[in-house]
Amino acid sequence: MKFVDEVRIYVKAGDGGNGAVSFRREKFIERGGPNGGDGGNGGSVSFVANPQLTTLLDYRYQQHHRAKNGEHGMGSDCNGRGADDMVLQVPVGTLIRNEQTGELLVDLGEPGQVFLAAKGGRGGLGNMNYATSTRQTPRFAQDGAQGEEITLRLELKLLADVGLLGFPNAGKSTFISRVSRARPKVADYPFTTLVPNLGMVQYKDHLSFVMADIPGIIEGASEGVGLGHQFLRHVERCKVLVHLIDMGAMGDGRDPLSDFNILNKELKKYSAELSGKPQVVAANKLDLTEARERLGPFTEALRRRGIRVYPVSCATGEGMQVLMDSVAEVLFTGRTDKIHTEAPAKGSGKRSGAPAKKASATRPAKKAAKKASTRTAAARKPAAKKPVRKAPAKKVVAKKAAGSARKPVAKKGAAKKAVAKKPVAKKASTRGSVARKAVAKKTVRKASAKKSAAKKSGGRR
Numbered sequence: 356m357k358f359v360d361e362v363r364i365y366v367k368a369g370d371g372g373n374g375a376v377s378f379r380r381e382k383f384i385e386r387g388g389p390n391g392g393d394g395g396n397g398g399s400v401s402f403v404a405n406p407q408l409t410t411l412l413d414y415r416y417q418q419h420h421r422a423k424n425g426e427h428g429m430g431s432d433c434n435g436r437g438a439d440d441m442v443l444q445v446p447v448g449t450l451i452r453n454e455q456t457g458e459l460l461v462d463l464g465e466p467g468q469v470f471l472a473a474k475g476g477r478g479g480l481g482n483m484n485y486a487t488s489t490r491q492t493p494r495f496a497q498d499g500a501q502g503e504e505i506t507l508r509l510e511l512k513l514l515a516d517v518g519l520l521g522f523p524n525a526g527k528s529t530f531i532s533r534v535s536r537a538r539p540k541v542a543d544y545p546f547t548t549l550v551p552n553l554g555m556v557q558y559k560d561h562l563s564f565v566m567a568d569i570p571g572i573i574e575g576a577s578e579g580v581g582l583g584h585q586f587l588r589h590v591e592r593c594k595v596l597v598h599l600i601d602m603g604a605m606g607d608g609r610d611p612l613s614d615f616n617i618l619n620k621e622l623k624k625y626s627a628e629l630s631g632k633p634q635v636v637a638a639n640k641l642d643l644t645e646a647r648e649r650l651g652p653f654t655e656a657l658r659r660r661g662i663r664v665y666p667v668s669c670a671t672g673e674g675m676q677v678l679m680d681s682v683a684e685v686l687f688t689g690r691t692d693k694i695h696t697e698a699p700a701k702g703s704g705k706r707s708g709a710p711a712k713k714a715s716a717t718r719p720a721k722k723a724a725k726k727a728s729t730r731t732a733a734a735r736k737p738a739a740k741k742p743v744r745k746a747p748a749k750k751v752v753a754k755k756a757a758g759s760a761r762k763p764v765a766k767k768g769a770a771k772k773a774v775a776k777k778p779v780a781k782k783a784s785t786r787g788s789v790a791r792k793a794v795a796k797k798t799v800r801k802a803s804a805k806k807s808a809a810k811k812s813g814g815r816r
């Protein structure tokens with residue numbers, strides 16, 4: 356079946372039926388009153404995402420879609436029949452845009468999702484609705500409203516989890532036919548694949564995912580060379596890209612590393628988001644001897660960039676399981692360690708970075724605390740520090756016994772003497788202070804005696 360992924364269509368909802376002007380005419384009933392019925396509503400046009408469709412082909416040939424109009428109202432209180440809505444089936448993953456403005460109206464990404472594109476006109480009211488006590492013979496009725504009309508652009512972006520990328524002839528179709536039941540054409544000439552192919556991959560543990568094989572991308576695809584790069588839209592929604600490198604291609608400006616660079620350049624030109632997706636790089640056709648020879652330098656070149664290369668052969672199936680394990684890991688867990696060679700180094704860099712930040716954050720705090728303490732609590736600091744270093748019991752005793760006697764404690768602190776000098780000098784100049792000192796010393800002795808007693812008792816216990 357032909358694959359069409361972009362169409363322009365015109366949709367028009369049905370108009371509402373007009374309300375009727377009619378009066379009851381019956382034998383023996385004079386002035387029977389208005390009995391004109393309402394018009395029926397026009398049919399709306401809506402889209403529904405159908406998972407069984409894979410192409411917009413139907414809309415290529417029929418571009419005008421009009422829903423039916425509602426019936427007009429009739430006499431004898433008969434309302435017109437409402438028209439049925441028109442439901443247009445589109446594949447899941449269809450984007451609907453307004454053709455004039457380019458505005459995205461909806462992305463039908465869920466099977467069964469419905470979008471009302473054009474609303475049908477409302478039926479007009481019959482004259483029976485306008486009868487009042489003062490106007491018993493209304494000779495008018497309401498016309499039905501016009502249905503909406505709009506020109507739309509439908510764009511299909513296939514919903515796949517894994518996208519296959521590569522130059523023509525890289526072996527993408529061979530790859531998908533090996534891992535899924537998809538059977539696209541495989542041939543030894545470029546651009547064998549002209550439309551995307553989807554394949555359902557049954558991975559182990561009942562896990563499955565959809566893989567998309569798209570036509571090959573070559574240098575200048577963004578300018579329309581080859582088949583252009585519009586097919587990249589079908590891998591835009593993929594979570595992982597598998598980049599197949601044709602290791603058998605050499606000469607004519609082709610070599611594995613330049614192929615890799617060119618394709619990534621084209622991806623970047625298409626969209627930054629797509630080029631930023633995780634890429635699993637697979638070096639294909641390793642059953643060929645010349646391909647094996649090129650593998651070493653290519654792997655080394657990518658290793659230096661932190662990218663791991665998976666050597667595979669789609670023809671023999673060699674290396675496919677390891678590759679699929681990595682693809683599945685990135686897809687289902689989101690971990691990309693396996694596709695980078697220097698993942699641990701990066702991880703450790705991050706780890707080492709975090710504490711460094713913490714340390715830098717704590718340092719200024721400590722400095723600030725130090726500054727604050729030197730001004731306000733210069734004398735308290737040594738007093739507070741020492742007992743902590745020596746013995747917590749001493750601190751308690753000194754506080755209890757001496758109360759405000761910080762001097763003797765300050766004396767002990769040889770290093771903090773300079774800070775404690777001021778109060779000592781001042782107090783030493785007065786007699787009273789000398790006396791207090793002596794008292795304080797005595798109390799300290801007493802306190803130490805008490806402490807030793809307490810220690811002893813503690814030891815007994």
Ligand SMILES: Nc1nc2c(ncn2[C@@H]2O[C@H](COP(=O)(O)OP(=O)(O)OP(=O)(O)O)[C@@H](O)[C@H]2O)c(=O)[nH]1
Binds near residue numbers: 522548668
């Ligand atoms: N020796 C060898 N040949 C392979 C391998 N994989 C694919 N081929 C051959 O390469 C050629 C192209 O394979 P395709 O699967 O059609 O390549 P493609 O990437 O889908 O090509 P396009 O659809 O043109 O973009 C075919 O002749 C395959 O038989 C492989 O692992 N080893």
Ligand SMILES: [Mg+2]
Binds near residue numbers: 539540541547548568
């Ligand atoms: Mg192909």
